[in-house]
Amino acid sequence: MKLNRLLVSFVIMLTGFNTALAEGSSSDETIYSVAKYMTVITLVFILIVLWLVIVYSEKNDRTGQLFLAPLKKLISLISQSTPIENESEILLAHEYDGIRELDNKIPPWFHGLLWGTVIISIIYMIQYHVIGTGNVQEEEYLAEVTLASVERDILIRTGAFINEETVTVTNDAAALKSGEDIFVKNCAACHGMKGEGLVGPNFADEYWVHGGGIKNIFKVIKYGVPQKGMISWQTQLDPKQIQEVSSYILSLRGTNPPNPKAPEGELWVDAIN
Ligand code: HEC
Structure with a gap:
């Protein structure tokens, strides 16, 4: 019985550990979820080991018997094998070089496997090929392609593929209007309402500190000159x-x-324009 108490205190300790983990490192989601699974697996493993310890240390008294009973029941339920003491009843008559054969029943778990697959195959066939509510491989592929192209559109719209190497000038009126709004809101304080320059350089002239052209300008805005x-x-x-x-x-x-x-910086002559 002392071992039972040990088991209970172990469970309490581990639950506490798991909760502490859940409150702690939420910054890195991946590490956290791996740690969570590891904790659960460790917990299950420790419980099994403790259970075995109890069973084997006390298997001759009532507590041990009580612990072992469900396992014995389960094994006999899924195997339905004849107990060793009754084996003479199923011993077949023939004998080859002293080797005799037992007429064992096919165990229920094996039947379960067989009939399980038969039933699943029927359900699968009806769902995927008769009603058609399941996605067969081709539909699954098409669904993934559609999803990927939607994701790609979103990435293009937010400009995930635009960087200082790939950026190009846009002449789209809506894009320029949005650019103006961004400028007035964030940049005009230092570069002037019309880009005439204030704390920061003038944008209306031909001179650039960090080089003109879309790529250089993009780069300065992205990384700054802190x-x-x-x-x-x-x-x-x-x-x-x-x-x-x-x-x-x-x-x-x-x-x-x-x-x-x-003007600040150097005169910039655009290679393209
Ligand atoms: C706090 C003031 C401040 C704000 C706000 C600011 N800038 Fe600047 N910016 C500067 C200064 C100062 C420089 C000059 C840096 C240098 O001399 O290297 C500069 C330089 C630049 C340059 C390079 C100019 C050149 O001649 O090479 C670009 C482009 C630029 N800013 C764009 C922007 C944009 C776009 C915004 C708004 C999103 C912005 N800045 C907001 C102060 C500011």
């Missing part, structure tokens, strides 16, 4: 938005806004 007071915007603007505001900045060239800041 030591000079231009922050990195990649955590606040998605690539599509950076492309839009970059294109808007390029559209300011030659607009001659009032109160322009003196």
Whole structure:
């Protein structure tokens, strides 16, 4: 009986450990879920070992018998084998070189397996090939392709494929309007309402500190120049938005806004334009 108490206190301890884990590292989802499964597996394993310890240390008294009873019942239920002391009843008459054969029943678990597969195959056939509510391989494939193309569209829309290497200028009116909104909201304070320059450089002239052209501009906005007071915007603007505001900045060239800041950097001659 002492062992029973030990078992109970072990369970309490492990449950406590699991709860502590659940409250703790939620930052890394993957590690957390792996740890969770490991805990459950360890718990089950320890319970089985403890159960075996109890059974074998006390198997000759009542508690041991009580613990063993369900296992014995289960085994006899799924195997229905003849107990060793009654084997003479099923011994067949023939004998080969001293080897005799027992006329054992086919165990129920084997029947279960056979009939289980037969029943499942009928259900499968009706569901997949008669009613057609299940996805056969081809439909499953098509469903996955559709899902993937929807995901791809979303990625294209948010500009996940746009970076400083691939970015191009957009002349789309809606995109330029969105770029202007982003500029007025986030950038005008330092670069002037019309991009004439204030704390930050003038965008309406031909001179650039970090190089002109969409790729250089995109790069500066994405990574910033923190030591000079231009922050990195990649955590606040998605690539599509950076492309839009970059294109808007390029559209300011030659607009001659009032109160322009003196040119900074080098004269940029666009290779394409
Ligand atoms: C807090 C002030 C501040 C804000 C806000 C700010 N910038 Fe800047 N930006 C600067 C400064 C200062 C520089 C110059 C950095 C240098 O000299 O290296 C700069 C440089 C730049 C450059 C490079 C210019 C060149 O000549 O190479 C670009 C492009 C730019 N900013 C775009 C933006 C955009 C787009 C936003 C808004 C999303 C923005 N900035 C918001 C201060 C700011």
